[in-house]
Amino acid sequence: MTVLSVEGLQTHFFTRAGVVKAVDGVDFAIERGKVMGLVGESGSGKSVTGFSIIGLVDPPGRVVGGSIRFQGEELIGASDRRMRELRGSKVAMIFQDPMMTLNPVLRIDTQMIEAILAHRDVPKREAWAQARDGLAQVGIPSPEERLRAYPHQLSGGMRQRVAIAIAFLNNPDLIVADEPTTALDVTIQAQIIHVAQMLCRARGAALIWITHDLAVVAGLADRISVMYAGRVVEAGPTDDVIDHPRHPYTVGLLGSVPSANRRGEKLTQIPGMTPNMLDLPPGCAFRERCPRASDACLTVPQITAAEAGHPIRCHHPHGAAVPA
Amino acid sequence: MTVFIIRRLLQAIVVVFLMSLIVFFGVNVIGDPVDMLINPEADQAEIERTIRALGLDKPIHEQYLFFLKGVASGDFGKSFIFGEPALKLILHHMPATIELALVSLVMAIVLGIPLGLYAGLFPDQRISRAIMAGSILGFSLPTFWVGLMMIMLFAVYLGWLPSTGRGDMAEFLGIRSSLWTRDGLSHLFMPALNLALTNISLVIRLTRAGVREAMHQDYIKFARAKGLTTRRVVGVHLMKNILIPIVTVLGLEFGNLLAFSVVTETIFAWPGMGKLLIDSLLQLDRPVVVAYLMIIVLFFVIINLVVDILYSVLDPRVRLRDQGT
Numbered sequence: 001m002t003v004l005s006v007e008g009l010q011t012h013f014f015t016r017a018g019v020v021k022a023v024d025g026v027d028f029a030i031e032r033g034k035v036m037g038l039v040g041e042s043g044s045g046k047s048v049t050g051f052s053i054i055g056l057v058d059p060p061g062r063v064v065g066g067s068i069r070f071q072g073e074e075l076i077g078a079s080d081r082r083m084r085e086l087r088g089s090k091v092a093m094i095f096q097d098p099m100m101t102l103n104p105v106l107r108i109d110t111q112m113i114e115a116i117l118a119h120r121d122v123p124k125r126e127a128w129a130q131a132r133d134g135l136a137q138v139g140i141p142s143p144e145e146r147l148r149a150y151p152h153q154l155s156g157g158m159r160q161r162v163a164i165a166i167a168f169l170n171n172p173d174l175i176v177a178d179e180p181t182t183a184l185d186v187t188i189q190a191q192i193i194h195v196a197q198m199l200c201r202a203r204g205a206a207l208i209w210i211t212h213d214l215a216v217v218a219g220l221a222d223r224i225s226v227m228y229a230g231r232v233v234e235a236g237p238t239d240d241v242i243d244h245p246r247h248p249y250t251v252g253l254l255g256s257v258p259s260a261n262r263r264g265e266k267l268t269q270i271p272g273m274t275p276n277m278l279d280l281p282p283g284c285a286f287r288e289r290c291p292r293a294s295d296a297c298l299t300v301p302q303i304t305a306a307e308a309g310h311p312i313r314c315h316h317p318h319g320a321a322v323p324a
Numbered sequence: 325m326t327v328f329i330i331r332r333l334l335q336a337i338v339v340v341f342l343m344s345l346i347v348f349f350g351v352n353v354i355g356d357p358v359d360m361l362i363n364p365e366a367d368q369a370e371i372e373r374t375i376r377a378l379g380l381d382k383p384i385h386e387q388y389l390f391f392l393k394g395v396a397s398g399d400f401g402k403s404f405i406f407g408e409p410a411l412k413l414i415l416h417h418m419p420a421t422i423e424l425a426l427v428s429l430v431m432a433i434v435l436g437i438p439l440g441l442y443a444g445l446f447p448d449q450r451i452s453r454a455i456m457a458g459s460i461l462g463f464s465l466p467t468f469w470v471g472l473m474m475i476m477l478f479a480v481y482l483g484w485l486p487s488t489g490r491g492d493m494a495e496f497l498g499i500r501s502s503l504w505t506r507d508g509l510s511h512l513f514m515p516a517l518n519l520a521l522t523n524i525s526l527v528i529r530l531t532r533a534g535v536r537e538a539m540h541q542d543y544i545k546f547a548r549a550k551g552l553t554t555r556r557v558v559g560v561h562l563m564k565n566i567l568i569p570i571v572t573v574l575g576l577e578f579g580n581l582l583a584f585s586v587v588t589e590t591i592f593a594w595p596g597m598g599k600l601l602i603d604s605l606l607q608l609d610r611p612v613v614v615a616y617l618m619i620i621v622l623f624f625v626i627i628n629l630v631v632d633i634l635y636s637v638l639d640p641r642v643r644l645r646d647q648g649t
Contacts, residue, residue, distance in 0.1 A: 056548055058540075084551050084553065085551065086551070087548070087551035088550040088552070092549070093549040095542055095545070095546055101542045101546040102543060103543040103546075103547065104543070104640075105638065105639050105641075106561070106564065107640075114556065115550040118550060118553070118556070150641070152640070152641050163546070166550065
């Protein structure tokens, strides 16, 4: 069952210097209990995509086009009231920096209980018990004691566990995780990924895992969508995308990751830098860094799917003839 | 925490002692009260008698030791002018000033914080710009001028509010105050607003700055992502984070309101301590000046202590530890 389908999403920021098309044509769908990795460099629009889904794009940003359907319900243009009802109960979000996401002056129990009471009419005592069980489920020892703590008394990994526990409190159907492990030690990263994956499987929630780290999603996601300059350039089943990347950008990304299979070989790097989003070159945004670019790339490539379930946005994908 | 408070109180005693030393000797330098007190036609014998009666014939250090001995038993000396104990005189004028300072502090809070919140949450609204422009006027216009203008407008032209005095008083919960009568409140309103104007402006600007900064913090976004109502996000998550600078400034300002509301008290003929201080200074009434300043120092020390304790209530990361006064 499809939990969320995003089509042609466009979120633009109207700044004084001009319009930044942070998200400009993003499509994907995610099913119940599945994990989708949304991969891209900084500034590719992946976080903005996440915030667009939960309706928390701050001005001067605005969703200007496309469709976000959550369990059949159109979220673009939904009332503030409806979005507030969904946020935290049906759709939850986990943020990047656990040191910043919990309010420093409120106790953990306050921050957890309010999340329950915002959506369900239960006695406070009951909410407290659910908060305690929530902490226990993400592997926090002596949860009753931790409930009385303030955020600064917990480590980064611990705080991210608390944030995950908060996200799962109301049994959401969809969780958007915005680089939740980027700010953590590698050993803690693995634990956090494990906890999130386990809870999603147990509850049947769909998970969108936003990251710049291909290695992370490779082991976690069922499907991957690769974003570049506000557009999804390649999407498909994880193994398919990793083993047979078709878009030159994905190929470049994978080539720059060290791998045991290519020990001793030189790592390739993608030439140039991510383009300035205020001043995107016309046509394919990756054109100026792409080894396969041609004059055809001066027009924006349409989404094509040579193989079913593996759409790409490229005029000269790998596996096709290189232009002369 | 208890240790912290006790230590701070001990430090307070040292500060008050040093203050008494400075003020006592300082006041002795600025002129001879005998000239002010005595009839210019009095003869030498009468002058001698007065000097002896006031204890001014002894060397200054002896005078000071005598004064300290008195303070230890709660006696700050007698006013040269009124012949009454200085402490009694000050305590007699204190309720009027405390009343005025409290009301203007409350005004600063109930007007300043909501206006600042509005200006911070909706910075582009025309109303917000008007609030900010008004706040600049609020702390740059001199108090005496605003006070006079208010009297002109509300007392002279419109005739809505009385311009001088404390008005009727009544007793409630054992406290005698103008707060409990309609007439008293109408007398209190203008001087309190006049006194509060600077602080309202300060609180507006502090609140707005805090809101603008905190609004973009992740914890606010996370609170919204939990589906909390705007009311709760702003009222709890935001407010608790921006209160610290506001409490700091209001604490200091409250001390100022108590000690130095001289200008407002003079303009509105408010029978408070500020008026007493100015009169005593002009008449070189040493015991009153010294006692007044010692009491004010005590006020400041206590207010600062309360502010420090409030910090630890507002922000759990603050630990009350002794770091010198």
